Structures are given as structure tokens and as C-alpha cells.
Amino acid sequence: MAAPQSAEFMRAFDDAQNTVLARFNSPAKSLWRIKKFFNLEPERRMRDALATIHGYADRIVRERRERDAAGLARSDDFLSRFAAGGEHSEESLCDVVTNFLLAGRDTTSSALTWFFWLLSSRPDVEDKIVREIRAVRQLSGCAGGKGCATFSFDELRDMQYLHAAITESMRLYPPVPFDTHSCKEEEFLPDGTFVGKGWLVTYCAYAMGRVEDIWGADCEEFRPERWLDESGMFRPENTFKYPVFHAGPRMCLGKEMACIQMKSIVACVLEKFRLRYSSDAEGHPGLVVSLTLRMEGGLPMKVHQLVP
Numbered sequence: 347m348a349a350p351q352s353a354e355f356m357r358a359f360d361d362a363q364n365t366v367l368a369r370f371n372s373p374a375k376s377l378w379r380i381k382k383f384f385n386l387e388p389e390r391r392m393r394d395a396l397a398t399i400h401g402y403a404d405r406i407v408r409e410r411r412e413r414d415a416a417g418l419a420r421s422d423d424f425l426s427r428f429a430a431g432g433e434h435s436e437e438s439l440c441d442v443v444t445n446f447l448l449a450g451r452d453t454t455s456s457a458l459t460w461f462f463w464l465l466s467s468r469p470d471v472e473d474k475i476v477r478e479i480r481a482v483r484q485l486s487g488c489a490g491g492k493g494c495a496t497f498s499f500d501e502l503r504d505m506q507y508l509h510a511a512i513t514e515s516m517r518l519y520p521p522v523p524f525d526t527h528s529c530k531e532e533e534f535l536p537d538g539t540f541v542g543k544g545w546l547v548t549y550c551a552y553a554m555g556r557v558e559d560i561w562g563a564d565c566e567e568f569r570p571e572r573w574l575d576e577s578g579m580f581r582p583e584n585t586f587k588y589p590v591f592h593a594g595p596r597m598c599l600g601k602e603m604a605c606i607q608m609k610s611i612v613a614c615v616l617e618k619f620r621l622r623y624s625s626d627a628e629g630h631p632g633l634v635v636s637l638t639l640r641m642e643g644g645l646p647m648k649v650h651q652l653v654p
């Protein structure tokens with residue numbers, strides 16, 4: 347992504363996200379349609395934002411097609427795999443690109459922000475992760491990471507403690523703190539609760555991660571070990587108990603990719619740096635609840651580079 351285009355896309359994405367939230371939270375549910383019709387704020391900004399977002403996705407799809415025509419396209423990247431099936435129109439491919447850019451951007455950054463903040467006050471957890479990274483490197487014949495800028499898929503898969511630590515961090519700070527769905531038909535929830543057609547149903551993953559009946563008396567504690575079995579292997583939980591990636595047929599399609607990305611970033615950072623939270627503000631950082639869970643004022647950190 348070229349930097350100016352990328353910044354423009356980010357801004358447009360923020361605008362679109364804020365406008366959707368404003369529509370959703372407005373007490374007058376159809377007011378936005380009137381504003382849109384008369385091109386009033388914030389709908390005017392939404393129109394511009396959508397043009398930028400769609401233009402950006404169009405460009406990605408067009409550039410891939412051109413590389414394909416020139417025999418230069420890779421066949422193993424994400425978009426090529428979708429395109430290879432042949433069942434997607436150009437427009438549908440643009441929607442795929444937009445969907446994945448939007449679904450994957452703020453979620454992983456939210457997760458990593460809270461993860462690094464938690465880690466900053468838990469040198470014991472950090473130490474275990476660092477030792478695991480070193481052990482994995484030793485096994486793969488890349489001790490100290492010398493000559494290996496990144497981590498292989500196999501190395502990342504072997505980082506069971508890191509997987510547990512990231513999972514635990516998202517239990518306490520789920521990137522999607524609330525999730526709301528509209529009921530298509532009259533329905534009864536498993537406990538017999540009636541839900542009418544068109545009703546909105548919301549679950550709060552943030553609250554669920556802190557319920558004693560679900561997670562036990564230490565539910566407020568950041569304890570990666572709760573995700574490990576006796577042999578130190580990661581033990582997944584029922585997704586209805588841990589709905590951080592949602593549950594059921596509409597679960598997050600990018601879950602595995604997000605986990606690989608986050609593990610890769612954390613491992614690369616901790617192999618070379620130590621980060622310490624350096625805010626002047628006292629106590630717990632403020633939570634900004636938007637579509638994703640953000641940290642108020644960002645995450646100021648002191649970065650210390652390790653001597654190679």
C-alpha cells in the first residue's frame with residue numbers, strides 16, 4: 347500500500363465506521379436516509395469515504411488482473427485464490443477485498459494494543475514468551491534469529507504459550523466488544539427466551555470474559571496458563587463461551603490468519619525489543635468503545651532495542 351493512499355484509505359475507513367455507528371445509535375432510525383438524500387453531514391462524508399474505499403479496492407483488483415495478464419500474478423495470495431475459482435465477478439472481488447480489509451484492520455491492532463499493554467506490567471509472562479521464542483528458534487536451527495527476519499509457519503505453530511497469552515488478552519479485551527444481530531424470523535433462544543422478527547440481539551464479549559460463573563474466581567486476572575493443558579499445549583474453548591471471534595455459522599473467517607499475524611508480530615518484536623508502557627496518566631487506560639475496543643489516547647511505549 348503506498349503511504350499517501352494508505353493514509354487516505356485509513357481516514358475514509360474511520361469516517362465510514364463513525365457514520366455507521368452514528369446511524370446505529372441515533373434514536374431517530376431513519377433520519378440518516380433524509381440526511382443522505384440532502385447530502386448533509388455526516389452522510390456527505392460517508393459518500394466521499396465510500397468512494398475512497400471502493401476506489402482503493404478497485405485498484406487492488408485491477409492491478410492483480412493486469413499482473414495476471416502479464417503472467418506475473420502469484421497464484422497463492424489471498425485474492426488470487428478467490429479469483430482462481432472463476433465464480434466471482436469483478437465487483438464481487440472488490441467486495442471481498444473491502445470486506446477483508448475492513449474486518450482485519452482495527453481488530454488485530456486493537457488486540458495487539460491491549461496485549462502489549464498487559465505484557466508491559468507482566469514481566470513473568472513476557473519472560474515465558476521470550477524463552478519460548480528462543481526454544482523454537484533453537485529447534486529450527488535459527489538460534490538468536492540470525493539471518494531469519496521473520497518466523498516460519500511451523501515456528502509460529504509451535505509457540506503454544508504465546509498463543510495462550512494472546513487468547514487470554516483478548517478474553518479480557520475483546521477487539522469486538524459488542525456484537526449485534528437482527529433476528530430474521532421469530533425465534534426462541536436455547537433457554538426459551540422469545541426473540542421477535544426484526545429485534546436486535548446483542549452479546550457483550552467484554553462482559554462475558556469477566557463473568558465469574560464462566561471463567562472462575564480469577565476471571566479478572568491475566569493468566570495465559572488457563573489455556574494450556576498439562577503438557578503445555580494450547581487448549582481451545584467452546585466458541586460460545588469465548589465468542590471473541592463470534593460463534594456458529596457466521597464466525598470470523600479470518601481467525602486463523604489473525605492469530606498467525608499477531609503471533610508473528612509479537613515474536614518479531616520481542617526477539618529484538620522490549621516495550622514498556624510510558625504514560626503519564628495514572629491507572630488503567632481509558633476504553634473507547636466503538637465497533638472495536640480502542641485505547642484512549644493510544645499506547646505510549648518506551649522501546650528498548652536488545653543488543654544482538
Ligand code: HEM
Pocket residue numbers: 445446447449450451453454457520521522525526589590591592595596597598599600601603604
Ligand atoms: C483479532 C482479530 C479479529 C477478531 C477479534 C475478529 C472478530 C470477528 C467477529 C466477532 C466477527 C463477527 C461479526 C459479526 O457478527 O457480524 C467477525 C467476522 C468476520 N471476520 Fe473477523 N476478526 C478478526 C480478524 C479478522 C481478519 C484478520 C480477517 C480477514 C483478513 C477477518 C475477516 C472476517 C470476516 C470476512 C468476517 C465475516 C464473516 C461472516 O459474516 O460470515 N477477521 N470477526
